[in-house]
Amino acid sequence: MERRKYYAAIYVRISKDDGDKQESDSIINQKALIRNFLEGKQEIEVVSEWADDGYSGVNFSRPAFQQMMEQVKEGIVDCIVVKDLSRLGRNYIETGRLLEQIFPSFGVRFIAVNDGYDSVEQNIEYNQIMIPFKNLINDSYCRDISIKIRSHLEVKRKSGQCISSFAPYGYKKAPENKNQLVKDPYPAQIVKEIFNYKLNGMNNGAIADKLNQLGVLSPLEYKKWCGSRFTSGFSVYAKSRWSAVEIGRILRDSVYVGELAQGKVTTPNYKVKKRINKKKEDWIRVKNVHEAIVSEESFEIVQKLMLADTRTSPSSKTVYLFSGLLYCGDCKQNMIRKTVSSRGRQYFYYVCSKNKKGGGCFSHRIAEKKLEHSILAVMNLQLKLFLEAEKLTQVQMIVESSRKAITALKIKEKEKQEDLQKWMRLQSGIYEDYVQKILTQEEYVRMKQEYERRTKEAESEIIKAEEEIIQIREKEMKREEWLTEVRTQKKFTTLYRNAITFLIQNIYVYNNSCITVEFRLRDNFNNKA
Incomplete structure (x- = not known):
């Protein structure tokens, strides 16, 4: 009786995530083992070979596997040969479904060489006991590897090692240690400038416009220019440009003060790859693990300014001189800037925002010129003490x-x-x-x-x-x-935004135009004037 002819697909797979041994399980070695096995199988003709290099066996959304299954559905292939069951998959339930339901329904012969399994050979005891057991072992092995990898990465994060694939803008991976960040001179200087622009009163949009006008490469374009294969879902144009959102990300990122915040996303388990954002309090933060680009002081000031009311002047791209620093001494709400026109001239003053909205408190009205004069005098007095x-x-x-x-x-x-x-x-x-x-x-x-x-x-x-x-x-x-x-x-002759935000924590205005100025470093010196 003439034997049936089978048209086979050789399928091989390897993945570091599964803990596969690179030497014994290499793509070349797997193919060589299978071809050697098929030499004595005259009834099997190889029509295609498929390889998933770098894909985990936990799920079956692998490109080569899916293309092979298309050939099965089209009737091109009716036999699949693998090195062992773990190459087909490490998911106990899905692998069992393929072997017991899908392959039989398509009339596919399945061979796992090292496991001694051939679906056309009727060995009921082996099929019902050993094959499910081996699939379970493969699944458990993958789970154990996943736990070990997670644990290993957790240790790395807690010890301050950078495990991301790409360094953040302003840094690069150290040549001798890929888990260590070092300054990248050109973008590091741009990051410094961004923080300085913010401290000088520019809003995020104005900073982005200035960088675009100067022809400064955006983070994405800089990575491309350096030869990186980095891609981003935030890119909208053919050539990525600076945006207010990008500036905001940089200004909020604590990596620039030498801190690594990692473990921001996770997955439910080793089978489900859906990414879940973790709460900020659950992030792993390690400070002083690499050289800072901006000082802690400047970073804290910028965070405070971004949280405060720092609206831009209507005719300018910079914020008002005291934006985010001026408060009512009684209710601690923001003081807002108002304009009054009289006889062709404009006068500026600040009032309590709560009183202005009719919410009580007092107006605590103070002229802008008087406030500037008082702050200038207080800053010079403080400067004299420190000198x-x-x-x-x-x-x-x-x-x-x-x-x-x-x-x-x-x-x-x-x-x-x-x-x-x-x-x-x-x-x-x-x-x-x-x-x-x-x-x-x-x-x-x-x-x-x-x-x-x-x-x-x-x-x-x-x-x-x-x-x-x-x-x-x-x-x-x-x-x-x-x-x-x-x-x-030596002496401040005029007020400028950078000096005010750097030296002053808060300014409180009371009745009769009385003010209290809180300087920074209150723990070391008596800084109330």
Whole structure:
């Protein structure tokens, strides 16, 4: 009796996500093994070969697999050959459905070479027991790998390593360490300029327009220019341009003060790849892990200005001089700027926004000229106090002491990082020793518990050291900023937006045009005037 002729498709797959061994499971090796097996199968003729390189076996939305299934539906292929069941898939339910329902319904012969499975050979016991069991093992293996990968990435995030595929604008990956960010000189300078423009009173739209006029490459265009394959769903034009939204993203991103905020999205499990945004409080934040482009002080000021009422002047692209800083002394609501015309001249003054809306409080009306004169006098008085040699020397001593403390903490942190890596390495190694029966179960459990304890201790010490460094650096950076600013000034002859936002926290207006000015660094000096 003449044997039936089968027209086969060879299917191979490999994925790092599944923990596949690159050498034994390589595409070339899989194909060679299958071809060698088919040499003695005269009834099977290979009509196509399909490879999904870099696709997980958890789901079946793989391009090559889908194209192969189209050939099955068209009747071109009636036999599928794989190296083993895990190459077909690692999803227990879906793989079982293919083997028990879909392939039989299309009359497809399925062969898994290394598993010794051939659907035309009727081995009921093997088919009903061993094949579902192997599919379950493949599924469990994928789940375990997923848990290990998630755990590994979590450790990397918590230790301040950048695990994103692309560096944020202003940075690049360090050549010797892809998990470390270093400054990229050209875009880093642009980021600095963006923050300076904001501090000088420009709104986001005006900053974007200025950068476009200057011909500065947008983040997306810069990545393309550098040869990156980065793509974005935000691009609307053929050539991406700066926009107010892009400027807002940069101004809000804490990466520019040396902080990494990661773990912003997640997936429900290893089978469902739908991305879910996590709450901000659940993000993993690690400070001072790379060189900052802007200071903490400037970043905090910008965040405050963006939250405050900083509307642009009707005839200008910059905000008013006191926007986001001027408040009613009683109700703490914003003071709003009003214009009065009289005899062909315009006069400007500020009033309480709550009173203006009829919500009570007092008007606390104050003329803009009088306010400017008062603020200028107060700023010069504060500047004089800071220029006193005794105070400058005192601050310098504090800064030097802070630097020494940070150096000591960094040495301690590095030592604990090395300890952490060592204990994690040992913890991984004892499992292999246990599998190979070098260790007994009792020895394995005892050593595992000890290594886990040492690992937790090291992690706790690292976190403690990082928190102490952050606290010291925050205070140090604020003092350094002040020293730099006051040394560049002898006396303010006029008011400008950058100086006001840098030196002043809040301005409160009371009755009879009385004002209170709160300067920054209130913890170190008496800064109320």
